Amino acid sequence: MPPPTVPFFLTSTTLAAAAAKPQGRPPSPAQMQQQPRDEQDASREACASYAARMRLNPQLALRLFDHLVRSGADPDHVAYALALGRCERERDRRAAAQLHAHAAKRGAASHRRVRNGLIHAYAVSGMLFDARKVFDRGHEGDTVAWNSLLRGYAAAGDVKALREFFAGMQARDTVSWNTIIAWCVENGEYEEAIAVFRDMLANRECLPDRVTLVSVISAITYLGALAQGLWAHAYVCRKGIQVEERLSSALINMYSKCGYIEGAVYVFENLGAKMSVDTWNAMLAGFTANGEKALELFARMEITGLVPNKITFNTVLNACSHGGFVEEGIDCFERMTKVYGIEPDIAHYGCMVDLFCRAGLFDKAEKMIQMMPMKPDAAVWKALVGACRTHRNFELGKKAGHRLIEAAPNDHAGSIEIDGVIHEFISGDKSHSSKEDIYEMLSEMCRQLKVAGYVPDTSQVLLDIDDEVVKESSLALHSEKLAIAFGLISTASGTPIRIVKNLRVCGDCHNAVKLLSKIYRRCIIVRDANRFHHFREGSCSCGDFWNPLLSLAPDGPLPTAHPLLLFDSKL
DNA sequence: CTAGGGTTAG
Known part of the structure; x- marks a missing residue:
């Protein structure tokens, strides 16, 4: 010194x-x-x-x-x-x-x-x-x-x-345009970012470069707009824009977050020598979010000799908790500190708490919380609250709930704005152009669902709706069902249907979509606020493990302000 | 070495 x-x-x-x-x-x-x-x-x-x-x-x-x-x-x-x-x-x-x-x-x-x-x-x-x-x-x-x-x-x-x-x-040159586009993305104005990009293309005073595309693809990712993402990727190829580490990470991330994991894998596998820790991280995150085998990918990464970093382990630990791999998670955590000398940060501890919670190992989770050298943050308490619901551990859940409110009083703020690129669906929306057809399809879907033995689960409708009938019909109009109805009538049979939501899928819709994927033999991919659900032949890639409310009896304790579907978008 | 960018996620 x-x-x-x-x-x-x-x-x-x-x-x-x-x-x-x-x-x-x-x-x-x-x-x-x-x-x-x-x-x-x-x-x-x-x-x-x-x-x-x-x-x-x-x-x-x-x-x-x-x-x-x-x-x-x-x-x-x-x-x-x-x-x-x-x-x-x-x-x-x-x-x-x-x-x-x-x-x-x-x-x-x-x-x-x-x-x-x-x-x-x-x-x-x-x-x-x-x-x-x-x-x-x-x-x-x-x-x-x-x-x-x-x-x-x-x-x-x-x-x-x-x-x-x-x-x-x-x-004004490329950097000037890039500055504006980056500002839009940073401030959540994703539609605007793409609009500025359009202006840039039309204006022709300068050409987009790889930095432009990183920002634009990032905006597309937030919008979940696969069609635009595919266009952007094609543009990169067409113009011979160099796909360096950041651009490839952006592309992998875009495809992953649009639910098109095959696209992400394609980009990843064609990187050749340009693979870096960061591109591996992006791919690992994509596997995790799409219910793919992230741990196997991580094993592959270790063989290549690349040194994983903090983010790698955060992602891998998430994959463990999400897949219920407790032993593997503990092993990763150990290896992180002992082999790679990485000091665990709050997020890593949060992952471990989440891992134990989801597996119902509450004493281990609590021990972890006591062990961590820093003050537990909202994420930790959230994991605990969620798991307490699933495992009906009300006593601990109450305690954790109080700590969560202490740590993050405004946790339920925000409703990300996602505008539909093709079509927009809002719960109970009757204003859509081909609404007659959609509603006809919807009632056909309901008939088919009933035949398949589907019973609407009204326990998660949290508005004060007393009348069961009203509750049921409000569920039937949830936007993903509308979107699926539209998808079924407007795409060729066998085409996967992609839906982007900005809120969590409710348990009822999750059940219904599972059945629908079987009835209509369609792969239905739903992105909710947190992750992807790949519905195929009656089951979902998330393994029914995403929503703590699923296993909750109708008379269980009311969670704090569970969002009802308010605003969704497109296919 | 002066301007613009990606990867965690409850």
């Missing part, structure tokens, strides 16, 4: 000097000439060697910059840029201002890279005014400067200002 000297840019003397002499006077070319040759060479050498160290150790960039200054060398633009990059990532406005003052004194602040580094560092750390000031001192045609400032408006979250700035930009 280097001695704890105070970096020059944090000392009050530097501050005072900077305040007194904000602009400084840059050394004239003549003065620069006067400097002895070998001294300049030494300075250049020092800069190069420090730059290398700063690149290697970006988190020490500021300290290294300080050392460089103390060694008597004159920092070059690379050193400034590296140090400012650190300020930008850390949102360190104080150090950015110090570096600014320092650069101004030495006449380096007018260097293009230093200036852009300053704009960026200021812009993302909420100092748009200062960023603007640097920007206004000569930026002619510098797209990096424009984009840095644009990024600042995005970070500030003022949509109107962002839009205006974007519209008024002198030079």
Whole structure:
């Protein structure tokens, strides 16, 4: 550890000097000439060697910059840029201002890279005014400067200002468009992200690149819009866009979350040498969510010699708890710490608690909670509450429930907005275009279900509906049934039906869809808020293990605000 | 070394 000297840019003397002499006077070319040759060479050498160290150790960039200054060398633009990059990532406005003052004194602040580094560092750390000031001192045609400032408006979250700035930009390139699209995705405006992408394609002032596609595919993933995802993938192939690690992860994730695991596997298996821990992680997550054999895939990963990371184990442990593999889960947890030296974080402990809970091993779960070195978070209590319901352990469930409310009072907030790409179904919706046909199909479906011995389970309708008949008919109109009816009449027989919901499937629908998959011999894939359900020949890939309410008697304790289907979408 | 990005999940 280097001695704890105070970096020059944090000392009050530097501050005072900077305040007194904000602009400084840059050394004239003549003065620069006067400097002895070998001294300049030494300075250049020092800069190069420090730059290398700063690149290697970006988190020490500021300290290294300080050392460089103390060694008597004159920092070059690379050193400034590296140090400012650190300020930008850390949102360190104080150090950015110090570096600014320092650069101004030495006449380096007018260097293009230093200036852009300053704009960026200021812009993302909420100092748009200062960023603007640097920007206004000569930026002619510098797209990096424009984009840095644009990024600042995005970070500030003022949509109107962002839009205006974007519209008024002198030079807009791929990065500018990417910045806007990324902002949309980050802020949950997925439809908007795709709309901007459409504008970009129509506008033709620049071409989408791999970064554009990562953002766009990510938006598509959130929307569960497989058709658009397939298009995006085709676009990548068509335009010869390089499928590097992040893009392949995005594609694998997209296919997985759209329930088209075959597509994800296709991308994964065709990566060749470009496989990385991250692509494996994406594939493992896809297997987990789609009820595939994630543990076997993990075994394959270990054989390749790639070193799994925190995320890998989080995913694998999830696969264990979800599949009920208690022994394997314990084994993975051990291997993670002992073989790979990974310190378990709260999420890992959460997975273990979930693993034990689902298996009904409550004392082990409790022991795990006591063992963990950090405070249990909402996820832990949620796992416990859920399992207590399934296993009818009311006493512990009550305790855990209280802790959950303590940890996350607003847990039930949010209803993700998913807009249908093709069709939208809202529970009880009668406004659909071909509604006559759909409702006819629906009643036919109900008849078939009755023949197959289906009895509506009204225990999960939590609104205060007294009348059994009303309850039953409200269940019959749940949006996935509407969507399936539509799917059955509008697609060729044998075509898999894909449904995206933004809420959990209710137990009644889950039962009904299982039967429907058998009656109509269709593979029905439903994505709910949490995971995928692949219904085939009367059973589901989730193994009926997703909904703690399923095994609850009608007179059991009411869970806190179970969401009723309100808003779903498409096929 | 200055602008834009993916993988956990109850």
